[in-house]
Amino acid sequence: MTRVSIDPVTRIEGHLRIDVEVEGGSVQKAWASCTMWRGIETILRGRDAREGWVFAQRFCGVCTTVHAIASVRAVEDALALEIPANAQYIRNLILIAHALHDHIVHFYHLSILDWVDITTIPKADAARAATLADGFSAWPGNSRHKLEQVQTKVQGLIGSGQLGIFSHGYWGHPAMHLSPEMNLLFFAHYLEALDYQRKACQVVGILGGKTPHIQNMAVGGVMNAINLNSLATMNMDRLGTLQSIIEDLIPFVEQTYFVDTCLLAASYPEWFKYGRGVANYLAVPDLPLDAKATSFDLPGGVILNGNLGSVEPIQHWRDEKFRAAVAEDVTHAWYEGTGALPPWKGKTIPDYTDFQEGAKYTWVKAPRYNGHPMQVGPLANVLVGYESGHPLTRKWTDAAFTKISSVHGMKVTPEDMQSTMGRYLARGIRSAMLSDLALKHWQLLTANILTGDDTTYNLPQFPNHEISGVGMHEAPRGALSHWVVVEKGSFTNYQAVVPTTWNASPRDEKGVPGPYESSLIANPVAEPEKPLEVLRTVHSFDPCMACSCHTMDASGHEFAQVKVL
């Protein structure tokens, strides 16, 4: 038995420690520990409920907009306040652009170097890589000339002997087996992705007034002034700018990112066998289509025990089953007490011990849904949509299955999606869906404005008695919910149950492990001192442990560490 401790896990947002016990080349037991204090909600108590979103969007530096929007939705839910259709579409466009940005960065900049060995790129035949690429996609960036340029850059980097940020990669690892040509192709897209990450940011900036930290949110709607006759407001000119950015972004998502997730799956099909873990899935409905939020472009629902045939739908945000089902268990987290409390009654009183695997070992609470650990994220989103017959999810999932079988000949099924590779593929599928939806919600907004509707805000009125609400969002990393209790217009309690809390959950009172922990069981580990395969499965969830302290360190302490005990 070999004990491996990875602290911190690199190429994620924030601090995460993973401990695994390895025997016979695979993981037998695993623990996930968030090593940064997570109790930022306490800062919201006593604050004006109308300004909670301003603070909430500082929970995390990466998902700022998602917390802003979940926060205003929670207060609107408590007030039973409708928001105008324009406000729904503007929020939806911000959420779609943010998600596309996030998914692109996750795939190329946070994950792909677990699969792509850049040190083989100098050996690639660029002409052959271009021909290969031509068979997969119409993307113009795959020309021989462009690939040769990338190859020259990588040769220069390797020739300089200073790999810099690339020096910590597990190059030459036996689990890396792409051809030099495929490595070149993926890495060329890694560099191109930087341009498209920017474009997605521009959409958020135009609509949100500023990015990061949007300025246009309000309890009751958005603060975007709409006037087609004014130069300073949302007008046809600005709508046209938005449209052209979205139209630039779509080909990259559909012809490069989506195709690359299919190619990765076709190249590493063995990874459909690993990383299943918790086969309970939760997705919440999002992208409302009307002011009253009665119908949605992304369906919500629950799947239990890997039983894909039966989806329990979550039809809308006022779903009583959802409200009654969620509780957070602190038995193994560094908070006072044991057992679970519903979020509205949740407490966040720190009780730090050391890492004690049989007792408390993380800052992350253990959220449970009717007592079950749940996996959230693009995979939950895609499985719920696919199994409930949602046409857009079917369109892109089937397209992915067809693509993979055309490249590799293998037939992928929804059952196979419950895996490490399934999570990467689901994120690509979801991004393709969102790029369709970006254009659709732009059209909805434009058409609504052209009818003469320029309202974006309904004034909230706060009663003196206590009210409570929940704000949901199907965020890039999965189901997010903010739970608020408000009295006389101020928060008396605030709890954010974030996607990474679901996925990085520790064991609960009954000793049942969370999704990261269970997904690692039976994960292969060829070389314990280079646990690349563990990183593949952990990265497949897109961990974000943020809401953490961010400072630079010039003191020269050793940073990334893998300890084999």
Add this chain to the structure above:
Amino acid sequence: MSASGPARVCVVGIGNVLLGDDGFGPLVVEMFRSIYECDSKVEIRDLGTPGLDIAPYLYDADLVVLVDAVHAAADPGTLCIYCEDDLLSRRTQLRLTAHDPGVQQSLAQLRLAGHGPSELVIVGVVPESCGLGEGVSECVVKTCLDAVNRIARLLTERSIGCRRRDSPSPPNLWWLTGNCLAARPSHRASVEHPVSADA
């Protein structure tokens, strides 16, 4: 650099405003905005804790001034200036403690893609404490004005238009009001009107 100075300049503050001295970057850029007036090509941004999302602000910029809390072997409140080589050299190991894939990774990616900034300067302060909701330490507040003036000097030295306002516009330090300040320990300084201390 042309006679008229660089074409695109970003002054960006990094840090979490909810975590004590970690909010140095946002505090300094907001004070800079209130005391100085710059050419329109200068973007002044509080970026929070952007991780890899910093890339768009470094992309093709001629000059980036990055303001952040820095762990260095010096007393809390010490102002430290670094250049890009310091950030990337193994010897200094100037790095992020929490958002691992941040400035260094974005810089390296952009350099490789041919879109890196022409020059990067880091204006840092050594924090005393980065606790939740505890406001900014007195020694760090005292350094803020030095940092603000240093940014102005960095810009003027490079022929970038930047001049002191006749009367400072009030800084928007929304995160340092209300119960956030009320809860702060007694050794924490008031930063409600940091500008008037110098004026």
